[in-house]
Amino acid sequence: MNNHFKFISPVIFTLTTGIASPAIANSKPSKVMFDDFNYQTLADAQKNGWVARTEKGHPGIKNATWWDDGISFHPDALDHTNFVMRLTSKTDGTAANTRHTQICHKRKYLEGTFAARVYFNNTPQFGPDGDSVIETFYAISPLEYPMAPNYSEMDFEYLPNGGWGEGDHALFATSWETFQLKPWTKVNENTADINSLQGWNTLVLQVTDNNLKYYINGKLFAEHSEVVYPEVAMSMNFNLWFDPNQLVQVPQMRQYFQEVDWVYFNADEILSTQEIKHNVKAFREKKVKQTDTVPDWSPKYDSYCGL
Numbered sequence: 001m002n003n004h005f006k007f008i009s010p011v012i013f014t015l016t017t018g019i020a021s022p023a024i025a026n027s028k029p030s031k032v033m034f035d036d037f038n039y040q041t042l043a044d045a046q047k048n049g050w051v052a053r054t055e056k057g058h059p060g061i062k063n064a065t066w067w068d069d070g071i072s073f074h075p076d077a078l079d080h081t082n083f084v085m086r087l088t089s090k091t092d093g094t095a096a097n098t099r100h101t102q103i104c105h106k107r108k109y110l111e112g113t114f115a116a117r118v119y120f121n122n123t124p125q126f127g128p129d130g131d132s133v134i135e136t137f138y139a140i141s142p143l144e145y146p147m148a149p150n151y152s153e154m155d156f157e158y159l160p161n162g163g164w165g166e167g168d169h170a171l172f173a174t175s176w177e178t179f180q181l182k183p184w185t186k187v188n189e190n191t192a193d194i195n196s197l198q199g200w201n202t203l204v205l206q207v208t209d210n211n212l213k214y215y216i217n218g219k220l221f222a223e224h225s226e227v228v229y230p231e232v233a234m235s236m237n238f239n240l241w242f243d244p245n246q247l248v249q250v251p252q253m254r255q256y257f258q259e260v261d262w263v264y265f266n267a268d269e270i271l272s273t274q275e276i277k278h279n280v281k282a283f284r285e286k287k288v289k290q291t292d293t294v295p296d297w298s299p300k301y302d303s304y305c306g307l
Contacts (some may be wrong), residue, residue, distance in 0.1 A: 127254025
């Protein structure tokens, strides 16, 4: 991948590595959540704290269904001993026949290192290409009211067919201070990488000291400031949805999917991509398919899988 980045807002770029040793090697246990998505069904994943969204609402095509049947688990195409989670969404352009997909983990994440290995697709499984489809990994809190100052959200969003000012594929890193839907008003910082990311990608977000750093496959591509630094605990999410402002104007159904190999969070350490990969490898060597030592937020928040 070349280093062709488009800067949507002014940011300063400094290439760094993790500043802590891998957590799994430490004598002191870290607050870590790791999931290898080695499940057979959604019900299995729900036992470990995952929630599928079913509530209608923003974002995406208005009044479309959020589809728990779009969450499934499959052997990796390249390694049948490894399972991956698949998010599948489809549309014919109408709300009645659109199925968006979202899955969320407990609302207890704030500072630390977020990471996931995600498979992005540039083209649909079937049907006409061209919709602005959004494939994601992100953390989010509820918006208590329009322009609430304590709102928190940090996003990786891949648009294989462009959108939001980009005519081709783009990965957006967006960090939010707050927003309101009507009239649309936002306070955020965002940066776009305009390279194709078809295939597997390791996404890492470091959140510490009023600074957010977004990495793609070990390369720093966005750094956002204290203005958009999160203030409240968030759930950790993946979703797949369609932008209603850029849909192919044909009635045929089309279907997209993204996959997730693993997700990792460490509340105690700021880790590089290589250190995270080392930790994931160590978990797999020890046959650890899922672990969660991140405590519930105090006071405990209900699970959140909405906007």
